[in-house]
Amino acid sequence: MKEILYLEVPTPETETVRSWLQTDFEPGNGEKVLTSEGFRLQIPSATTPAGVSLSENWPTELSVFVWSVQRTTYLKVFRWAEQPFPSEGEILQRLTKEIRSRFPHHYPEPPAIDLSQQSIFAALGSTYPLTVKYFQKMPNGEYDLTRAYWWEKRWREGVRNPQQPRQVVFFAGERGSRGAGEQHFGYAQ
Secondary structure (H helix, E strand, O other): OOOEEEEEEOOOOOOHHHHHHHHOOOOOEEEEOOOOOOEEEEEOOHHHHOOOOOOOOOEEEEEEEEEOOOEEEEEEEOOOOOOOOOOOOHHHHHHHHHHHHHHHOOOOOOOOOOOOOOOOOHHHOOHHHHHHHHHHOOOOOOHHHHHHHHHHHHHHHHHOOOOOOOOOOEOOOOOOOOOOOOOOHHHHH
């Protein structure tokens, strides 16, 4: 048995993902046999290559299943046989593409806040109540949550408007006055 695909599906609704796998996803090859956590994809015996005895080997099938941990759904695909399943690559590509389309990543934008009017706790309390609750228990929690909020905004801005990062490591001769041929590193300040 070999794991051939592992995906994180960004939803806590594992039952919805399982139902989609079992009813809507069409692998394009093989016969779907539903299981409690997903399905098995088998090759009907009539299409088994001539001269290959499945009783001598593992069955030619894929096992696709989902499970949930901490509000996230995970999906794995295992191949039972040593040889790839017919059209295995295409099936895995189709599964990945369709699951990403049906269950896309969704990262809600943090609310715009004005810290001159209210504390970070008051500003974020209605949107992120548990985050606020736990940061309130920390020493310097208000400062730390303000920094976390700032880093989140900065990261999102960088994703929206990517820029070439500035160089921070230089080799001798690129910057500074070290002699030619010396192997020293310098750091931007």
